[in-house]
Amino acid sequence: MTGSSEPAPRVIQGNCGICPSGCSVTITLQGDRISRVVPDPRRPNGMCCRRVSRAADILYSPDRLLHPLARNGKRGENSFRRVGWDEALDITASRMQEIKSRFGPEALCLYTGRGTFERSLWEMLAPAGVRETCAWSLLFPFGSPNTTGAGSNCYVSQAVIAPATTFGVWWADTEVDLERSNLIVVWGTNPANASPPDLMERILKAHRRGARVVVIDHRRTETAVRAEATWIPVRPGTDGALALAMINVIIEENLYDQEFVREWTAGFPELAEYVRQFPPRKASEVTGVPEETIRGLAREIAGARGAAFLGYSGLEYTTSAVQNIRAILILWAVTGNIDVPGGVLFAAPADRFSVSSRHRLDPPGGPAPVGASAYPLYHYFRKEAQAMELPAAILENRPYPVRGMLVFGASIITAYPDPNLWRRSFSALDFLLVVDRYPTEDSRYADVILPAATSFEYDSYLISGNTVRLRRKVVEPLGESRSDWDIVAGIAARLGYGHLFPSSTREMLQWAFEGTGIDVGRLEASPDGIPLSSSARVYRKWEKGLLRRDGKPGFPTPSGKMEISSNILASFGFEPIPVFSPPAEGPVGSPQLAPHRNIGRLAGQRPNPLVWINTHDALARGIANGDPVDVVSPRGRVRFEAHVTDDIMEGSVEADAHGGSPIARGLWRTSNVNELTDSGNRDPLSGFPVYKALLCDVAKA
Numbered sequence: 001m002t003g004s005s006e007p008a009p010r011v012i013q014g015n016c017g018i019c020p021s022g023c024s025v026t027i028t029l030q031g032d033r034i035s036r037v038v039p040d041p042r043r044p045n046g047m048c049c050r051r052v053s054r055a056a057d058i059l060y061s062p063d064r065l066l067h068p069l070a071r072n073g074k075r076g077e078n079s080f081r082r083v084g085w086d087e088a089l090d091i092t093a094s095r096m097q098e099i100k101s102r103f104g105p106e107a108l109c110l111y112t113g114r115g116t117f118e119r120s121l122w123e124m125l126a127p128a129g130v131r132e133t134c135a136w137s138l139l140f141p142f143g144s145p146n147t148t149g150a151g152s153n154c155y156v157s158q159a160v161i162a163p164a165t166t167f168g169v170w171w172a173d174t175e176v177d178l179e180r181s182n183l184i185v186v187w188g189t190n191p192a193n194a195s196p197p198d199l200m201e202r203i204l205k206a207h208r209r210g211a212r213v214v215v216i217d218h219r220r221t222e223t224a225v226r227a228e229a230t231w232i233p234v235r236p237g238t239d240g241a242l243a244l245a246m247i248n249v250i251i252e253e254n255l256y257d258q259e260f261v262r263e264w265t266a267g268f269p270e271l272a273e274y275v276r277q278f279p280p281r282k283a284s285e286v287t288g289v290p291e292e293t294i295r296g297l298a299r300e301i302a303g304a305r306g307a308a309f310l311g312y313s314g315l316e317y318t319t320s321a322v323q324n325i326r327a328i329l330i331l332w333a334v335t336g337n338i339d340v341p342g343g344v345l346f347a348a349p350a351d352r353f354s355v356s357s358r359h360r361l362d363p364p365g366g367p368a369p370v371g372a373s374a375y376p377l378y379h380y381f382r383k384e385a386q387a388m389e390l391p392a393a394i395l396e397n398r399p400y401p402v403r404g405m406l407v408f409g410a411s412i413i414t415a416y417p418d419p420n421l422w423r424r425s426f427s428a429l430d431f432l433l434v435v436d437r438y439p440t441e442d443s444r445y446a447d448v449i450l451p452a453a454t455s456f457e458y459d460s461y462l463i464s465g466n467t468v469r470l471r472r473k474v475v476e477p478l479g480e481s482r483s484d485w486d487i488v489a490g491i492a493a494r495l496g497y498g499h500l501f502p503s504s505t506r507e508m509l510q511w512a513f514e515g516t517g518i519d520v521g522r523l524e525a526s527p528d529g530i531p532l533s534s535s536a537r538v539y540r541k542w543e544k545g546l547l548r549r550d551g552k553p554g555f556p557t558p559s560g561k562m563e564i565s566s567n568i569l570a571s572f573g574f575e576p577i578p579v580f581s582p583p584a585e586g587p588v589g590s591p592q593l594a595p596h597r598n599i600g601r602l603a604g605q606r607p608n609p610l611v612w613i614n615t616h617d618a619l620a621r622g623i624a625n626g627d628p629v630d631v632v633s634p635r636g637r638v639r640f641e642a643h644v645t646d647d648i649m650e651g652s653v654e655a656d657a658h659g660g661s662p663i664a665r666g667l668w669r670t671s672n673v674n675e676l677t678d679s680g681n682r683d684p685l686s687g688f689p690v691y692k693a694l695l696c697d698v699a700k701a
């Protein structure tokens with residue numbers, strides 16, 4: 001019952017503002033505060049994740065940053081004083097100018113993390129000419145090419161480099177036809193934990209109508225359990241060997257699409273020669289997958305005519321990750337599962353709606369970004385710095401000094417290997433700006449902290465399915481927080497180039513839809529959004545000239561063929577065919593460390609961070625379920641809670657990531673799995689750290 005002075009609750013339709021998915025929800029407002037958020041399954045994008053029920057708690061968390069802060073004590077002491085926005089922005093701009101005058105503009109670097117994932121930001125602030133990135137162009141007019149972000153350790157291997165060097169197409173321009181598939185292979189991803197969970201719902205629906213689901217992973221994931229999948233445990237980091245062994249089977253047994261291979265691929269003979277090194281018996285020893293399982297799955301994929309493949313970061317964190325993913329994509333293509341009903345589909349260029357790129361900025365001339373010479377392939381596709389190389393620039397001036405960083409929505413110390421390396425790096429900077437909604441381990445080292453608003457607190461747009469719509473502000477920004485757009489505009493104005501960025505969200509919307517045929521006024525008057533035009537589904541687009549911009553048949557690759565042997569990889573001096581390298585740390589790569597076991601990472605929110613360990617491995621170490629244990633690698637020792645289970649492959653463990661936040665509770669505050677990972681162990685193609693194929697052991701604490 002509400003008291004007479006309390007306003008009556010109001011219920012409105014809106015979008016969840018906790019993550020960029022912007023799920024459709026019904027919001028209860030008590031006065032000017034959100035009190036309840038529930039899914040609205042009647043509207044598009046109405047499938048919400050578990051966080052929706054805690055959306056109000058997240059928004060009004062006592063940990064929210066509400067005011068600009070400036071450093072008071074020594075760097076790293078976590079001592080700050082409250083300042084006004086003007087003072088905070090003045091300090092930021094003057095320190096940036098100071099660094100520029102002493103070291104050049106390239107000595108400033110901008111990093112944008114998962115906390116900045118908001119469609120308008122990543123679409124409107126991407127460097128000109130880059131199809132998709134979360135790195136922003138804010139420092140380009142300042143003269144610095146150094147923009148980077150979460151693409152340095154996530155997404156780019158799987159969604160950019162592997163498909164682009166194979167098909168000439170980015171993963172964002174594909175979709176998986178789960179509705180028509182009768183074989184769904186989930187490989188190195190766990191859609192049950194994804195935001196939003198619509199992919200999982202589609203898998204379950206397919207399963208209910210009789211599709212078979214196979215999960216290839218070293219853990220029996222929640223996806224595997226809920227979809228009653230066949231679980232094929234694979235030794236971490238050996239997915240490439242498994243894919244190549246399946247290609248070996250389909251060639252030996254003549255199960256591949258011979259016409260497609262002959263007419264539309266380049267490099268098949270070299271691949272056929274190479275996969276002779278991967279007979280299933282030998283691959284079984286490497287991968288831990290029984291020989292008959294390898295043969296059986298290869299035949300099933302070849303016979304499916306519409307097998308769906310879902311993969312992601314589980315495939316990205318090993319020594320030859322890009323090549324492993326390419327091997328899987330090639331397996332799918334040569335078995336006739338690409339751009340056919342039930343398979344992996346390409347979007348025709350004409351069907352891709354893009355907001356206006358008219359205002360996007362080119363990187364400045366002058367020095368290349370940090371990491372461009374160490375990881376030229378990454379730079380070729382992204383035109384941005386590879387953040388794994390930033391500590392070398394900060395601590396050793398290689399290739400040149402980086403003296404200041406602007407970090408938006410990220411927690412680099414907990415997300416990257418070797419937290420102490422990053423602590424040393426942040427301590428050595430002349431200036432660090434952190435923009436976030438909550439304090440992070442990084443913000444402890446900041447000179448200035450700016451409070452950012454959540455997506456509940458400012459207008460933007462959403463594109464879901466075939467509809468574009470506005471996402472309306474639900475409440476005013478809390479405290480003195482501002483949207484990332486306002487903060488970008490404020491910094492740009494102080495640096496003298498405010499006119500190059502929108503000064504309000506209304507102007508941002510005008511810029512976004514300029515020349516696209518979508519009128520912002522009409523969008524504002526259409527709460528259900530405006531449908532985008534799309535043509536009727538056409539399969540095998542390479543035959544019909546629907547993939548290349550010049551309208552010719554073939555693939556948008558240098559050769560016009562699907563490149564099993566990649567011209568782009570060859571031009572950068574890499575193996576053009578998908579050569580497998582065993583993990584640098586593992587029974588093959590470093591036998592001296594073999595008693596240790598592989599570790600990986602997993603996002604999760606449980607009372608304590610868990611390490612999954614197989615029942616037999618736990619028994620051998622006297623470990624019971626729930627015991628405190630130490631995971632030990634050559635880099636360190638971190639405390640976890642043992643989750644003893646048969647749902648993980650014997651000889652491997654999986655440790656929860658994302659511990660180490662100053663606002664977390666209990667072991668989550670102290671147990672940062674990246675104390676165990678190794679900054680020097682990377683995929684040479686992408687520069688990605690090897691998070692998931694490392695050796696460790698587990699001991700009772």
Ligand code: SF4
Pocket residue numbers: 016017018019020021022023047048049050051052195196197
């Ligand atoms: S997926 Fe993101 S937007 Fe959707 S309910 Fe969860 S937190 Fe909110």
